Amino acid sequence: MEASLESQMNEIMSQPGVTGVLCADEQGLALSAQGTLTPHSAGLVSVVTEKACQLRHGTEPDEKPVVVMEFDTGNVLIRSHNNSTLAVHKV
Amino acid sequence: MGCFQSCMSKDEPDSQGPTETSRLLPEPTQPIPTMSDSSKTDEESALNRVLQKTANDVIDVTYIEPHSMENAEVSGRTREYRSQVASLRGVSRPVAKLPPNNQPPAVMLSKELVSPADVRFVTDRSEATAAAVESMEVKHGEPLVVQFAAP
Numbered sequence: 150m151e152a153s154l155e156s157q158m159n160e161i162m163s164q165p166g167v168t169g170v171l172c173a174d175e176q177g178l179a180l181s182a183q184g185t186l187t188p189h190s191a192g193l194v195s196v197v198t199e200k201a202c203q204l205r206h207g208t209e210p211d212e213k214p215v216v217v218m219e220f221d222t223g224n225v226l227i228r229s230h231n232n233s234t235l236a237v238h239k240v
Numbered sequence: 241m242g243c244f245q246s247c248m249s250k251d252e253p254d255s256q257g258p259t260e261t262s263r264l265l266p267e268p269t270q271p272i273p274t275m276s277d278s279s280k281t282d283e284e285s286a287l288n289r290v291l292q293k294t295a296n297d298v299i300d301v302t303y304i305e306p307h308s309m310e311n312a313e314v315s316g317r318t319r320e321y322r323s324q325v326a327s328l329r330g331v332s333r334p335v336a337k338l339p340p341n342n343q344p345p346a347v348m349l350s351k352e353l354v355s356p357a358d359v360r361f362v363t364d365r366s367e368a369t370a371a372a373v374e375s376m377e378v379k380h381g382e383p384l385v386v387q388f389a390a391p
Contacts, residue, residue, distance in 0.1 A: 150379055153372040161365055172369055180373060215362055217354045221338050224354060226362040230370040237362055 151181070158183055161237060168223065169238035185238050186225075194236045198229040 154172065158181050161170045169185030177195035179188035201216045216227040223240035341348075 151376055153375050154369065157365070157369050157372045164361070172373070174373070213366075215359050217359075219338060219354075224358070226354070226358060228362050228366040230366040231374065233366075233370045233373045235362065235366040235369045237365065239358060 166239045171236040173234045175232040195234045198227050
C-alpha cells in the first residue's frame with residue numbers, strides 16, 4: 150500500500166548528506182520517518198510550514214515556502230505540497 | 241516382634257536370601273590387579289607429555305623476568321604515545337555549523353545562506369512525495385462490510 154512512499158523516502162535517504170527524512174499528512178500525523186527525524190516531530194513540522202505560509206503576504210497562495218532551520222548538527226528543510234509535508238535533515 | 245526375630249535368628253545360616261546383616265560387597269577372593277611394567281612406562285610417558293605441554297602453554301604472570309629498558313627509551317615511547325592520543329582526540333571533535341554569536345550583525349548577515357541546490361532538492365522531493373501519498377490506496381483481500389442475515 151505504501152510502497153511508492155517508502156521508495157521515495159529511501160531515495161531521499163540515499164542522497165549524500167541526508168541523515169533523516171519525515172513525511173506527515175495535513176493533520177500532522179507521521180506517514181513515514183527515517184533516520185534522525187522521528188515520528189514525534191511530525192506535528193511540529195506541519196505547524197511550522199502552516200505558520201510560515203500565514204506569514205507571507207502579497208505572494209501567490211499556491212506557492213509554498215521552504216522553511217530552513219539551521220542547527221549545529223545541520224539544516225532541517227521543510228516544505229509542504231498539497232496535503233503532505235516533507236522534512237529533510239541534511240548536514 | 242520384628243526386632244526379636246532379627247536378634248534371635250542371627251546365628252542361623254543365610255539360606256533364605258540376603259538379610260539386613262548379609263554382606264553387600266563380595267568377599268575379596270581374587271587379588272587386586274597390579275600394573276605391569278610396560279603399562280607403567282606408558283603412563284609415566286603420558287604424564288610427562290602432559291606436564292611438558294602445560295609448562296609450554298601456561299604463562300606464569302607471578303614470575304616474570306625483569307625487563308630492563310633504558311630511561312631514554314621509556315621517555316621516547318611515552319612522548320610518542322601521548323602525541324598519538326592527542327592527534328586522535330582532535331579528530332573526533334565535530335565541526336560547528338552555526339557561526340558564533342559574538343560577531344557584528346553585518347558579518348553574521350553576510351554569511352552564506354542555504355544553497356539553492358538544497359532548496360530545489362526539497363521542492364522536487366516534496367512534490368514527488370505528495371504524489372506518492374495521493375497514490376496510496378487501501379488494498380484488502382476480504383470484503384470490509386459483511387451483511388448479516390436479518391430476521
